[in-house]
Amino acid sequence: MKWDDWPVKASTDPGSARPTIYDVANRAGVSKSLVSLVLRGSPNVSGARRKAVQTAIDELGYRPSRAASALAANKTRSIGLLIDDFNNPWFVEALRGLRSVLDPAGWNVTVADLQLEALSGRNPLDGFLAMHVDGLIIAAEPHAAPPLRKLDVPFVVAGVRELDAGTADVVASDEVQGAQLAVEHLVQLGHTRIAHLSGQGGSAKARRNGYLRGIEAAGLQAFITGESGETTEEAGYLAGRGLLEHHPGVTAVFAANDTMALGALAALKEQGLRTPEDVSVVGYDNTALAESRYLNLTSIDSHNASIGAEAAHTLLGRITEPKGPRRQLLLAPSLIARGSTAPSPA
Amino acid sequence: MKWDDWPVKASTDPGSARPTIYDVANRAGVSKSLVSLVLRGSPNVSGARRKAVQTAIDELGYRPSRAASALAANKTRSIGLLIDDFNNPWFVEALRGLRSVLDPAGWNVTVADLQLEALSGRNPLDGFLAMHVDGLIIAAEPHAAPPLRKLDVPFVVAGVRELDAGTADVVASDEVQGAQLAVEHLVQLGHTRIAHLSGQGGSAKARRNGYLRGIEAAGLQAFITGESGETTEEAGYLAGRGLLEHHPGVTAVFAANDTMALGALAALKEQGLRTPEDVSVVGYDNTALAESRYLNLTSIDSHNASIGAEAAHTLLGRITEPKGPRRQLLLAPSLIARGSTAPSPA
DNA sequence: CTGAAAGCGCTAACAG
DNA sequence: CTGTTAGCGCTTTCAG
Numbered sequence: 001m002k003w004d005d006w007p008v009k010a011s012t013d014p015g016s017a018r019p020t021i022y023d024v025a026n027r028a029g030v031s032k033s034l035v036s037l038v039l040r041g042s043p044n045v046s047g048a049r050r051k052a053v054q055t056a057i058d059e060l061g062y063r064p065s066r067a068a069s070a071l072a073a074n075k076t077r078s079i080g081l082l083i084d085d086f087n088n089p090w091f092v093e094a095l096r097g098l099r100s101v102l103d104p105a106g107w108n109v110t111v112a113d114l115q116l117e118a119l120s121g122r123n124p125l126d127g128f129l130a131m132h133v134d135g136l137i138i139a140a141e142p143h144a145a146p147p148l149r150k151l152d153v154p155f156v157v158a159g160v161r162e163l164d165a166g167t168a169d170v171v172a173s174d175e176v177q178g179a180q181l182a183v184e185h186l187v188q189l190g191h192t193r194i195a196h197l198s199g200q201g202g203s204a205k206a207r208r209n210g211y212l213r214g215i216e217a218a219g220l221q222a223f224i225t226g227e228s229g230e231t232t233e234e235a236g237y238l239a240g241r242g243l244l245e246h247h248p249g250v251t252a253v254f255a256a257n258d259t260m261a262l263g264a265l266a267a268l269k270e271q272g273l274r275t276p277e278d279v280s281v282v283g284y285d286n287t288a289l290a291e292s293r294y295l296n297l298t299s300i301d302s303h304n305a306s307i308g309a310e311a312a313h314t315l316l317g318r319i320t321e322p323k324g325p326r327r328q329l330l331l332a333p334s335l336i337a338r339g340s341t342a343p344s345p346a
Numbered sequence: 347m348k349w350d351d352w353p354v355k356a357s358t359d360p361g362s363a364r365p366t367i368y369d370v371a372n373r374a375g376v377s378k379s380l381v382s383l384v385l386r387g388s389p390n391v392s393g394a395r396r397k398a399v400q401t402a403i404d405e406l407g408y409r410p411s412r413a414a415s416a417l418a419a420n421k422t423r424s425i426g427l428l429i430d431d432f433n434n435p436w437f438v439e440a441l442r443g444l445r446s447v448l449d450p451a452g453w454n455v456t457v458a459d460l461q462l463e464a465l466s467g468r469n470p471l472d473g474f475l476a477m478h479v480d481g482l483i484i485a486a487e488p489h490a491a492p493p494l495r496k497l498d499v500p501f502v503v504a505g506v507r508e509l510d511a512g513t514a515d516v517v518a519s520d521e522v523q524g525a526q527l528a529v530e531h532l533v534q535l536g537h538t539r540i541a542h543l544s545g546q547g548g549s550a551k552a553r554r555n556g557y558l559r560g561i562e563a564a565g566l567q568a569f570i571t572g573e574s575g576e577t578t579e580e581a582g583y584l585a586g587r588g589l590l591e592h593h594p595g596v597t598a599v600f601a602a603n604d605t606m607a608l609g610a611l612a613a614l615k616e617q618g619l620r621t622p623e624d625v626s627v628v629g630y631d632n633t634a635l636a637e638s639r640y641l642n643l644t645s646i647d648s649h650n651a652s653i654g655a656e657a658a659h660t661l662l663g664r665i666t667e668p669k670g671p672r673r674q675l676l677l678a679p680s681l682i683a684r685g686s687t688a689p690s691p692a
Numbered sequence: 693c694t695g696a697a698a699g700c701g702c703t704a705a706c707a708g
Numbered sequence: 709c710t711g712t713t714a715g716c717g718c719t720t721t722c723a724g
Contacts, residue, residue: 020701031710036703046709065645067422068701070413071716086438087634095432103466108473110456116442118448127454131412153505153564233638264638288433289635292579366717377694382719390693414717417700 008134019060028056039064064237072134078108079135079315081130081155086326089287090304094139094158094273097308104317114144117171119248128243129153141201154318158311159304169318171311171329173302175203176334179210180217182254182300185335187218190344191252191280197239197260199231204256211254220250223247231256236263244271251279251344258283258290258299261340265295276342286336296339306331365406374402385410412454416478424454425481425661430490430575433462435633436650438486440504443654449636451662453480460490475499481661487547500664504657505650506549513662517657517675519648521549524679525556526563528600528628528646531681533564536690537598537626541569543579543585543606553630556609557600569593577602582609590617597625604629604636604645607686611641622688632682642685652677 004188021039025032028258030049038053039047056062070076081098083091095111102109117124128136129218136155138145148155148168156169185193198204207223215222226239236255240263243250253268254259261283265275272302273279283290290297314327367385371378376395383391384399396465400462402408416422427444429437441457450456456477463470474482484491494514502515532540533634540559544550554570561568572585582601586609589596599614601607605628607629611621619625629636636643660673 009616022701031712032702032703033710033712040703049709063472063476065417065701067413067416068716069703071411071718072701072703074703074716076413086432086441087435089433092432096465099462099466103468108477116445120445122449126409130409131454233640237639242715262638262640266638269640292608293583293617294579294608294613304572368717377696378693378718379696379720383693386719392693395693411717414700415719417702418717418719420700420719 016102017067019062019308021062021064023060024062025058027060028052049220062334073188076108076132078110078131078133078328079137080113080125080131080133081137082124082128082140082145083111083113084140087114087115087158088108089150090159090285090302091139093304094308094311097125097305097310098137098312098342100305101309101312101316104241114140125151126274139311141203148211154315155276156311156315156318158307160206169327170315171307171314171327172331173304173307173333174330174335175206175302176210176213176283178300178302178335179207179254179335180214181335182219182284183211183214185298185337186252186254186280186282187214187220187234189280189341190346192220192344192346193223193247193250194220194223194248194252194254195243195247197236197243197253197255197264198224199229199235199256199260200227201231204231207256223250226256226260231260233259233263233266236260236261237266240264240267241270244268244273251346252282252341253279254282254284256284258285258287258297261297261299262289262295265340276340278345279340280344282341290336290338298341299336300333302333303331364411365408367408367410369406370402370408374398375610416445418529421480422454422478423452424456424477424479424504425483426471426477426479427455427457427483428470428474428486428491429459432457432459432544433461436505436631436648437485439650440654440657442649443656444483444658445654446589446651447655447658447662454599469614471497480570481665483657483661485657487549488655500528500661500668502657502661502664504653506552513672515660515673517653518677519653519661519679520676521552521648521679522556522559524630524646524648524681525553525600526560527679527681528630529560530558531644531687532598532600532626532628533560533682535564535598535626538566538602538690539569539593539596540566540598541589541593541596541598543574543582543601544570544573545581545602545606545608546573547577550577550642551646553602571607572602574690577606577663579605579612582606583612586610587615587616590614591621598628598687599625600628602630604631604633604643607643607645608635608641611686622686624691626687628687628689636682636684644684644687645682646679647682648679649677 008317021032021035025035025077035053038050110122112127114124136153138155139158158171160172194283198208212222225243226235229235253264264281268275268279275281283297286301287301289295290299310329357665367378367381371381383401384396408606415465431680458473460470477529482499483504484501504517544554571589572581575581597612601610607627610627614621614625631645632645635641636645656675
C-alpha cells in the first residue's frame with residue numbers, strides 16, 4: 001500500500017473544521033447513534049447501513065476524537081508500557097509482541113521510560129494516570145519502578161521480576177533455565193573450568209543461580225566474579241581481568257549479558273588469549289551485538305516478543321476480570337550457538 | 347525523592363470516583379473557574395488562593411483529565427514524534443533533547459515508530475491525528491515517512507533530510523561537515539590512501555559528499571565502494587572485503603556508520619590485518635558500539651540531543667506562529683578520536 | 693477575582 | 709434499527 005492511498009485530509013476547503021460524528025451521520029443519512037455503533041463494530045447493524053457510514057467516513061476523512069470518546073465512555077482504550085530505558089533493546093521486541101495482540105484489538109499503547117522520566121522529576125506513572133490508561137504493563141526493574149501495591153489500575157509485570165510476591169500477574173523469561181542452558185552447552189563442548197561473570201540485580205541473580213545449578217549438575221567447580229558490581233561492559237572487562245589473574249586455567253566464560261561478554265572479550269584480547277580457540281565465551285540476551293558477524297557471540301535468547309504478547313493477553317484478561325486469580329507465566333529461553341564457543345582446548 | 351512521596355491516590359475509600367475540578371473547588375472554597383486558572387498557571391490569581399487550591403489538589407490527589415481538557419480547549423498540549431525504528435539509538439538522544447525543552451513547558455510527547463506501525467498496516471500518523479496532537483516532529487527518512495505536504499498540523503523535520511525542499515522547518519546535523527572531519531583526521535595522521543564505505547540513502551549520500559570534499563581538499567584520490575548497497579554490518583563486511591581485494595594498499599577506511607565499520611573490522615580481521623596498526627577505521631554516529639572498550643572506535647558525534655532540543659524550539663515557534671518564515675538549522679558535529687585510528691604505517 | 697452558563701465530540705440509555 | 713436525551717470533566721466567555 002502506498003502512502004498516498006491513506007487519506008490524511010479529504011475536505012480541501014481550508015476553513016473547514018475537522019468533521020464530527022454529526023457530519024458523518026448527515027452524509028450517510030443515518031442517526032448519530034448508528035455511526036457510533038459502526039465505529040465500535042457493533043454486530044447489530046445492517047450491512048447496507050454499515051457500508052453507507054463507512055463511505056461517509058472515508059469521504060469526509062473523519063477520525064473519531066479520542067478525547068471525546070474517552071471522556072464520554074470513561075475509558076481510553078489505551079494501555080501504558082513502563083520500561084527502564086529506551087536504550088535497552090529488549091523492550092523493542094517486547095513492544096512488538098505487545099502490539100501484535102493489542103493493535104488488532106483496537107488498543108493504543110504508549111511508552112514511558114524511567115530514565116527519561118526521571119529527568120523531569122515527575123512520577124513516571126503520572127502521565128499514564130493523567131491520560132487515564134485502562135491498563136499498565138510494568139517492564140522495569142522492581143527497585144527502579146514505583147510501588148505497585150496501591151495502583152488502582154489493572155497491570156501486569158513483564159520481564160525480569162521477583163516472583164515471590166504472588167500478588168501480581170507476571171510474565172517473564174525463565175532466566176535460571178537460560179543460564180543452565182549456557183552451562184550445559186559449554187559442558188557438552190568438554191569444558192570443565194567454566195567461570196561466570198555476574199553482577200547485581202534480579203536478572204543477574206537468576207542467571208547466577210542457573211549457572212550454579214548447571215555447574216552442580218555437571219559436578220564441576222563454580223567460579224563467580226563481579227557479583228556485587230554493575231553489569232556493564234567496563235564491569236565485564238574488570239571482572240574478566242581479575243578472573244584471568246586468579247584463575248588462569250579457565251577455558252570458558254559465561255557472562256551475565258552480552259555487554260559484559262564484550263568486556264570479557266576485551267580482557268581476553270588484552271591477555272593475548274583467542275576466542276574461541278583458547279577461551280569460549282557465552283553471553284545472554286542475544287542482542288544485535290551478539291548477532292554481529294564481527295563478534296558472533298553465542299548467547300541466550302529470551303523470546304521477548306513472546307513475553308510481550310503473553311503480557312498483553314494477561315493484561316486484557318485482567319482488565320475484563322479484575323478479580324480473577326493471579327497468573328505467573330515463565331517462558332523457556334533458547335541457546336543460540338555461534339562462533340564464540342568451541343570445544344575445550346584442554 | 348522517594349517513590350512513596352508521590353501521591354498515587356489519596357482518597358482511600360474504594361468506591362470514591364476520581365476527584366474532579368468541582369471537588370477541588372469545594373474543598374478549597376473557591377470557584378471552579380479559579381481552579382482552572384490555577385491549573386494553567388494564570389498570573390492573576392492571589393497567592394493565598396493559589397495556595398489553597400494547590401493544597402486541595404494535593405490532599406485530594408487530583409489529576410486533571412487530559413481528555414476533558416483536550417475536548418474543551420480543542421488542544422492536547424501534546425506533540426508526536428515519528429521515528430524510523432526504536433532500535434536506532436539516535437532517537438533516544440533526540441528524545442532526551444526534545445523532552446528537556448518540552449517537559450518544563452508542560453507538553454506531553456508520544457512516540458511512534460514506522461517499523462512497528464507498518465505491522466499494523468495503518469497510516470503511522472493516524473494515531474497522532476486521532477489523538478489530535480498539536481504538533482509533529484518527523485525524525486524519519488523521507489522515503490519511509492508519509493507525505494508531509496498535505497499535513498495540516500504544525501511540524502518540523504529533524505535529523506537527516508533532504509534540505510532542498512525549503513518548504514518545511516528542518517533541524518539536522520551537518521553530515522557533510524562530519525564526514526570531512528573524519529577525512530581530515532585521517533589526513534593529519536598521514537594517511538593518503540583513504541577509502542570510504544558508503545550505501546544508499548540520504549545520510550549516506552551526505553557523508554559521501556563530505557568524504558569527497560575532504561579528499562579533494564587534501565589532493566588525494568577517492569575510493570568509494572558499496573554506494574548502492576545497504577548500510578548494515580553485513581554490507582560493511584562485504585564492501586570491506588571487496589575493497590581489500592581491489593585496493594590492497596589502503597591504510598584507512600571511513601565507514602558511513604559505526605555498524606558498517608564493525609563489518610569492515612570483520613573483513614580486516616579475516617585478512618589478518620590489524621586495527622589500527624595496519625589499517626585505521628573511522629565510523630559515524632558515535633554509538634555505544636564505538637564507545638565500547640573492545641571496539642574503541644573513532645567516530646563522529648552528531649549531538650543528537652541538541653538536534654532534539656532545537657527541533658522542539660522550532661516546533662513551538664511554528665505552533666505559535668504558523669505563518670512565520672521556515673527555518674533550516676544545521677548543527678556542527680564533532681570527531682571523537684579513539685583507538686581505531688593511528689598514524690599511517692606507510 | 694466569582695458564579696453561571698454554554699459547549700467541546702462522543703457514548704449510552706431509552707422509548708419509539 | 710432510529711432519534712432523543714443526558715451527561716463525561718473541563719475551558720471559556722461574560723456579567724457581576
